[in-house]
Amino acid sequence: MNVLEIKNLKVLFRTGEHFVRAVEGVDITVGEGERVAIVGESGCGKSVTSLACMRLLNTPPAYIAADALRFTAKDGTVHDLMQKPENEMLALRAEEMAMIFQDPSTFLNPVMTIGEQLDEVFIYHMNMKPKQARARSIEMMKKVGIPDPAMRAQQYPHELSGGLKQRILIAMATSCSPRLLIADEPTTALDVTIQAQILGLIRERCEKERMSLLMITHDLGVVREMAERVYVMYCGKIVETGTVDEILSAPKHPYTKALIDTIPDMEEKVDRFVQIPHNVPHPMHKPEGCYFSNRCAYCTALCRKKQPPLFDRGDGRLVRCYYQTEELWEK
Template identity: 50%
Template sequence: MDKVLKLRNLKVVFPSGHGIIRAVEGVDLDIHQGESVALVGESGCGKSVTSQSVMKLIESPPAMTRVDTIEFLGNDIKDYSAKQMQDIRGKDISMIFQDAMTSLNPVMTCGKQIDEMYIRHQGVSKKEAREYTIEALKLVGVPEPRSRAKNFPHELSGGMRQRVLLAMAFACMPKLIIADEPTTALDVTIQAQVLNLLRSMQKRHEMSLLLVTHDLSVVSNLADTVYVMYSGKIVEKAPVKALFQAPHHPYTVGLLASVPKLSDTEKTFSQIPGTVPHPMKKPSGCYFHPRCKFATDKCKNTMPPLTTLSENREVRCYYPLNLKKEATA
C-alpha cells in the first residue's frame, strides 16, 4: 500500500501568559491509501491540533509548530508556502468538522459554499459549479438537492447540514479526508447514517481517512488502525481488532472499560480515576502514572518510550497489559 501521509515528530506548543502549553509532543502518524486511521483520546489530549497540523491550519503565531516530516503523497509539504498549502487544502486533503451549524457560514447558502470548492480548485464557472454541487448533494443523499442548495444552513436539519459538509469535503475527491468528531453533534440515528455514508464514500473512492474522535463505537465501526493519544503523546498504536481484544496500555484498558454496555447490570459506570493532567502542569515520568494503578517508581521518574511489540503494535508503557491474551487470540 502506498503511504498517503507520513508525519514524523510533530510538536505544537502554545505560549500563554502563564506558561507554555505543550499540546502535541512528538507525534508520528502513518496513513496508507484507502486506510482509515482513528486518533482517539479525551478532550484536550491534542488530537484536534494534530489533525489540523496535517493541513497546516494551526495559526502561527500564537502556536509554534516543529515537525521533522509531513510527507503527503511522497512530497514533503513541511516547508510549503501558504499559497502552495491553499492549493492542497480542499483539493487533496479536506476536512469534515464537528459542528455543522457553526462550521457553515450562516449568511451564505449551502450551495454557494460548496460551489466555492469547484470554482477554486477546478476553475469552473459559477453555473457549472452549481451543477457539480447538485450532483455532490445527490451523492450524499440530500433529497431535492436543487432547492436545498438554495437554503441557508439554519434552514436545514442537523443531519442535512452534516451532509452538506460531507458533500463539501468530497467535492474534489481528495486523497485524504480528516474528520474531526464528525458525528458528535448528531442524534444517534443520524450518526449511523452519516458514518455509513462516510465509509461507503471512502471505500468506493479509495480515499484515506483520518478520524479524530473520542467515541469508541465510531472507532470500532470505521477504523482500520487506531492511535490512542494521551496528554499530547501517542500511548498506543494498534490495528482496531487487536486493540479492542487486547489493549496493552493501562489508559486504553480504562478507556475501553468506561464504554457503557447494554449488557451491564451494574448501576455505576466504570471510570478512570483522576483527571487529565493540566497541559501546563504535566507530571514527571509517564504522564499517566498518577491515574495508573500499576505505576511504579520507574514510571514516576522516566517517560517510557514508544516500543514496538509486534508488527503494527506499539505501546508507551513499561508494563504492558494483556500480552498473553493477544498471543492466544
C-alpha cells in the same frame, strides 16, 4: 505507500509567558485507502495534530516542529507540508486533502446560500463556469443523500438541520475527490440515529472515491465502526497503536484498558461503573514520569520517575508502558 506521514510532530502554544505543549512528538502514518482513527479525550492533542497537518493553526500562538510532515499527492509527488507556501497549501487543501469538522453550523457562511458555498469549490478549484458549477453542486448533494437538492441549494444554513449541514460539509470536502479526508469528531454534535447515517455516508464516500480517512474521535464505538488502525492519545503523546481489533479486544496500555472498561457491557446490567480515578492533568502540570501515572492502577516507582518510550512489540503494535502485559491486569 503512505499518503500521510507524520514524524515526531511537536506543537507548542504560547499563552502569556508560558508554553503549553499540546502535541509532544507524534508519529502517524496513513496508508493509501486506509481508514485510521485517533482516539483520545479533550485536550489530548488529537485535533491539534490534524490541524497541524492541514496547516490550519495560526503561528504564533502555535509553534510547529516536525522531523517530517509529508503528503503524497494523487500524481505521486511528495509534498513537504512544513515548507509549503500558503498559496500552494490552498490548492492542496481542497484537491488533495480535505477536512470535516465537529460542528457543521460554524463552518458554513450564514449569509450565503448552500448552493453558492458548494459552487465555490468548483469555481475556484476546477475553473468551472457558475452554471456548470451549480449543476455539479446539485449532483454532489444527491451523492451525499440530500433530498430535493435543487431546493436545498437555494436555502441558507439556518434552514437546515445539523445532519443535513454535516452532509453539505461532506459534499464540500469530497467534491474534488481528495486523497485524504480528515474527519474531526464529525458526529459528536449529532443525534444517535443521524450519527449512524453520517458514519455510513463517510465510509461509503471513502470507498467510492478511494480516499484515505483520518478519523478523530473520543468514542471507541465510532473507532470500531469506522477504522482499521487506531492511535490512542493521552496528554499529547501516543500511548498505544495497532489494529482496531487487537487494541479493542486486547489492550496493552493501562489507559486504553481503562477506557474500554469504563464502557459497561451491553449484555449484562452492572450496579456500579468502573471508574478511572482523578482527572486529566492540566497541560501545564503534567506528571513528571508517565503522564498516566497519577491515574494508573498499576503504577510503580519507575513509572513516576521516568517517561516510558514507545515500545515496539514487533507485531505492528507500539505501547508506551514499561509493563504492557496482561499479567499486570490480573495482579
